Amino acid sequence: MAKLSICVFCGSRLGAAPEYEAAAIEMGQAIGENGWRLVYGAGDVGLMGTVARAAQEAGAETFGVIPEHLEKAEVGKRDLTEYVVTKDMHARKTRMYEEGDVIVVLPGGAGSLDELFEVLTWRQLGLHEKPIYVVNTEGYWDKLLDLIDHVIDQGFASNSLKTLIKPVSTPAEIVEDLNA
Template identity: 60%
Template sequence: MKSVCVYCGSRHGGRTTYAEAARKTGEMLARKGWRLVYGAGDVGLMGEVARATQAAGGQTFGVIPEHLFQREVGKRDLTAFVVTETMHERKKVMFMNSDAIVVLPGGGGSLDEFFEVLTWRQLGLHAKPILVLNTEGYWDPLIAMIDRIVDEGFADPSLRDFVQIAPDVTALAEALSGALDQ
């Protein structure tokens, strides 16, 4: 079984389309037979994607550090549930148990997770696909920043190739299918 790590917000954000995209992502993962790997929270977009995956009959693997268990309302009814001591351990366990990375709208934590796996990819530490679901252009500033980093000479142009942008869940499903079926 292939596993897809989803990074996303522990809040819903300011648009209902973010939660809708999270639910559609969870349903799509279950429909494709891919296991969801995520931060084990039952709040915000994390909760939306997990509940949708479960409702559609999919497998879920959640990882949460002890200090966030109450804040993110650790979701215990998952297929697999791991509690770590630190955020670093959480990110490592999530990464090691996934075949692809998907980034939905989110905040600082989602950016931290994204840039860590992007940096690891740039350094040649992995070749896992990294996909960004750009719901209603949410990540346009991030994409522009990556372009600026390259244009200003702080990264090789290949950095752009390490990230695939999907405007909607249909495009995300197609890109993931292409990446995971290789």
């Protein structure tokens, strides 16, 4: 059986709460400890760098994808198992999506939201059936989940939209779900 590839979308910053970094470490360790492969944005900063270093330390293969214009800003992490440079952000997202079997969204900013909504839209349209987990560390994504409820309540999506993402409190819940 092929190795499971976990595509992690997350911030290029650490964020305001230490629990965000702890969740990134936990996710990276879980990827390595379960013999999975990390697919992520190839940066060595913020939560991206944190999850990658933790995955590497736990023995995981790492597949990073970075657009050429962000190699300096995100400090491209060249010691990955595989390091891919793309022309632009769209190509980065597409390649990460193609390489991942499972999508995990840790806390992050506009880029993480963009990545989440693209894969969520594709799932809603029936273009894939990959599980999408939102790690709601310390309630970070509560307002996003409320927004999705609002979109449904206002008639712009059916209730089935909520079934396409799996909010979890910790990466351990993802491990439990995937190993079930």
